[in-house]
Amino acid sequence: MTHPPLPDLILEPLVRAALLEDLGTYGDITTRTVIPAGTRYTALLQAREAGVASGLQLAALAFRLVDPGLTVTAHAVDGDTIGPGSLLMEITGEAASILSAERVALNFAGRLSGIATLTAAFVAETQGTAARITCTRKTTPGLRLVEKQAVLHGGGFNHRFSLSDAILIKDNHIAAAGGVRPVLQAVKARASHMIRTEIEVDRLDQLAEVLDEGGADVVLLDNMTTEMMIEAVALNAGRLILEASGNMRLERVAEVAATGVDYISSGALTHSARTLDLGLDF
Incomplete structure (x- = not known):
């Protein structure tokens, strides 16, 4: 059964709180120190093992909240069955922005995909x-x-x-x-x-x-x-x-x-x- 995504408006406070926790009082000082401004990259979010995807909507929201200028392209949606190497998302834009959102995005997607995967095993x-x-x-x-x-x-x-x-x-x-x-x-x-x-x-x-x-x-x-x-x-x-x-x-x-x-x-x-x-x- 396919479940429609929740409105971003409902999810945004959760993601925003996680980003504020991770960015602390002064932001990502590592990235600001070592990555030259204007450096652009494309990052790939991929599965390293089999399971069921969840939290991808929150991961995408994390990138967009850090930098609305990032281009986030979905290659999977929540509820999809995924395998090792499956491409889930592609993010293009300022390297510093991608790096600053990375951990929060992965925390949500990894944690929630784990729950979805265990649930599927029970089902x-x-x-x-x-x-x-x-x-x-x-x-x-x-x-x-x-x-x-x-x-x-x-x-x-x-x-x-x-x-x-x-x-x-x-x-x-x-x-x-x-x-x-x-x-x-x-x-x-x-x-x-x-x-x-x-x-x-x-x-x-x-x-x-x-x-x-x-x-x-x-x-x-x-x-x-x-x-x-x-x-x-x-x-x-x-x-x-x-x-x-x-x-x-x-x-x-x-x-x-x-x-x-x-x-x-x-x-x-x-x-x-x-x-x-x-x-x-x-």
């Missing part, structure tokens, strides 16, 4: 099932939007973007409110009809309570064994959406998907993805 393990891979809120502070976008580029789906998106009742909510039934009764009494509700359970008797009480749209099966998930799917009988979460390692995904759950969520997609090796060379 591949669900082939032949109806299960979808989704991320969590375990993201880098300030970068949630683009990290979740990278999950989409890898073929996954997005969970909540913030606490205000939906009601997600977790174990601590249940404990503080006095049980499964009281929290669901509170939802039915107080929640807007426009808001969806998910509740976390880690036992089958809790799932039975949820099904009996009503008030939830989605049930999160937390840290259940595969055998318990199979029982949960049978008990649910298609009534509510089921999401499996907790200890969702890549090597376990196919087994979990085969249980019949609708979604598999993993924080590892965003908090443990390895940066994809990309390089910028003149």
